[in-house]
Amino acid sequence: MLHYNFDWSVVTSGKYFEWLVSGLKVTLELSAIGIVGAFLLGLVIAVLKMSHYRPLRWMASAYLEFFRNTPLLVQIFFWYFGSYKILPMAVNDWLNNTNFEFAAAVIALIIYTSAFIAEDIRSGILSIPKEQMEAARSAGFSYLRSMQYIILPQAVRITVPPLVNQFLNLAKNSSLAMTIGVMEVTYQARQVESYTFKGFEAFTAATVVYLGLSVTITTLMDLYNKKVLNAHRA
């Protein structure tokens, strides 16, 4: 027989519930800022990678290879333990007064995920017929404006499904932020477990949070795809 008494009340009410809720808020913040930042940075890197200027292309390639091919955990440690040693004093002071753990985690998540997003967007851009660029340039748009108004809006539509994957990865990867002391939901679940020894309940709660977050992201992107992007597709 099972020698374990389930006690769900520890995670559904009281102090520990509040811990989990505050963890959920941090996880949501990490994910939201991370997704927006990684998407925008990914766009920039994708465009740089397709630039006509070789040095820019090389820079973008180096960025992609570097950040795609090193573990996220190492990158988080790098920003948290490594970066402040080479930053100016003034920046350090400012960082110490803000939430440095959070900042380091968000920066690492954004940079790491942007490398994958850039490659997804680039393949989207490559799938747009070159005549679209010709039409835009013929109208008098510069290369960057053509990208902005004509190519990227079409490329992003094609890129939505792989983007959803990257957004989901980012939301789940935000749990690694606990390793540098960001009090997000996994961190709080650990805390609840240490205080109550109710590991099953605590991590079930964390699991439900991530599941809910992922389903929300997928649903929102689905809605966006259907209502905004494909409304006109005959």
Add this chain to the structure above:
Amino acid sequence: MIQFQGVHKWFKKLHVLNGIDLHVKPGEVVVVCGPSGSGKSTLIRTINQLEPINEGSLVVDGMDLCSKKTDINRLRAEVGFVFQQFNLYPHLSVLNNITLAPTKIRKTPKKEAEEQAMALLERVGLAVKRDAYPTQLSGGQQQRVAIARALAMKPRIMLFDEPTSALDPEMIGEVLAVMQDLAKTGMTMVVVTHEMGFAREVADRVVFMDHGVILEEAKPLEFFKNPQHDRAKQFLKQLLSPMH
């Protein structure tokens, strides 16, 4: 308005434009024809530098295309280009296809740009399609929108690269009619086309090209009645009775 002088262009080893001299005057309608691979599409694409030239000089609307100082985007804003495959922006409605460049490049206020776009849509007979998307239109309708889109920038020159070649026969007429109306307004036009009826009725001059060289330049009537060059005679014969 457009002045080619000794223009050469190579694609790798292929000599596509071999010493082109051509002068298009303001308000003139010039039809360029010739067999496929003759360089006529390349020729028209050099005028707004979709294809840069390798040698010679090309001056368009007073701007020297070979000079580094020329702002190519400014030049392109003054030159409308209509493609064989229309190339409308599929993610934008008909109205937004037309207003995009005027609002972003000319900084025309949105309301004014939309009024102008509607006037242009009236002119090409598609006002009812303002909210449609390109995929919902027939080829002929798409090409008329593409012409309206180019005209929205109030260009000084209009270039047409085989504008009816991708259309079903029954739609060719509606596009040619729009172009004919445009020619009547005094627009400077260069048209690459096989539509000899259009050339005869609308063109001021017909240019016949083969192998990257202009072989013949004449008034339409002279060109059709009495072509000088053997290649031109052969081309016309094939075009008018393809079965023989």
